[in-house]
Amino acid sequence: MARPGWIEPQFWHVSETRQEAPDVVTLGLTPAGRFEFLPGQFNMLYQPGIGEVPISVSGDAADTGHILHTIRDVGPVSHALCALRPGQRVGVRGPYGTSWPLAVAAGGDLVIIAGGIGLPPLRPALYQALGQRERFGRVVLLYGARTPDDLLFTDELSAWRARFDLDVYVTVDAAARGWRGDVGVVPDLVRRAPFDPPHTTAFVVGPEIMMRFTVRALRAAGVTDDRMYLSMERNMQCAVAMCGHCQLGPFLVCRDGPVFGYPQLARWLAIREV
């Protein structure tokens, strides 16, 4: 898919909103024209007079008439987006960035590992894998959040758990006694998940600290570096490799990412100045 250059935002209508967690909303948008994206890509969402932010597309790439973005309310633009109601409009330009290499994962096991708001950028990849289920061995979802109240897509998590062809493990950092699930960290889920490490591809998204610990756990389990892919986040502003704000070492996340193979990143991840 050709990378778009600078384009003026198109204004799309909000068709639905859904409160996923106390500070997280999913917006359903109706595109103004034809729109296609690959799992892992993002759009720039714009609110006039306030600003613009990069948000991963979080829905099914096969559903081109209904484009979902899951947004955490952390600043003025995201706050404005989270407050939108059906019928209102959002400026959209995109899609930008690299995508999850599902073709690489085909023929082996696929482990999808998400921490917190990292699940939305991975959900399209999971949808695509489940839509082509016969191409993969085991498909495993490992997901962690801060508390049970912060878990996203809880209805879908229940539905995914009920499938016989998908292994789902969920954990939270802390919980009160009423929680009957796991308490612990996502890297510990890697230890107990059933997959064949030498033939496994892993897609990982979450806070960078969590991703670094998860990579260590994957390596300890026997997954090779060349089969790990991470989605990175930096302060993206232009999304078209012009402003340089999203620089990560020699890379621009908007152009060379957000999805990177781990070998590309390995040297840069632990350098605090980068």
Place this chain on the structure above:
Amino acid sequence: MPQTLEPLLRGHKFFAGLEPAHLSLIVSCAANEVFPAGSFLFREGEPAQTFYLIREGRLALEIAAPGRGSSVGALVVQTLGEGDVAGFSWLIEPHRWEFDGRVVERVLAVRMDGTCLRDKCEDDPRLGYELMRRFARLAANELQATRLQLLDVYGHAHDR
């Protein structure tokens, strides 16, 4: 030939790779246990002379926190399941449990008698070294996980 618990010990991840002679030595310190949901394997402050190899089920390590968490005032620090080990305090004085261990889903476990094991380690330092090595690795993993929880990585606005 009477059945022993040696197959259960051999099959548990914690003892993977332990020399057969050492397994035979420690099996007399083992007992098979079943704990129903809602029961406690141990309570904070009680004497800790055992540890448990979890074979099946889910155990919550909890700490009493009056006024926090659920109506009974307990917070879950960590859950343990199949293949996990519950209990370090048998190794370290004053040998008191640091947390409550509450059964969330029926637990099948092998209870290891710490006093029995310490005696065998005194007699066979190679066994002692091997057990210490395994518990050191376990402790290191727990410390890493605890540090990650303390960092509260999901709580910062600039991170995903």
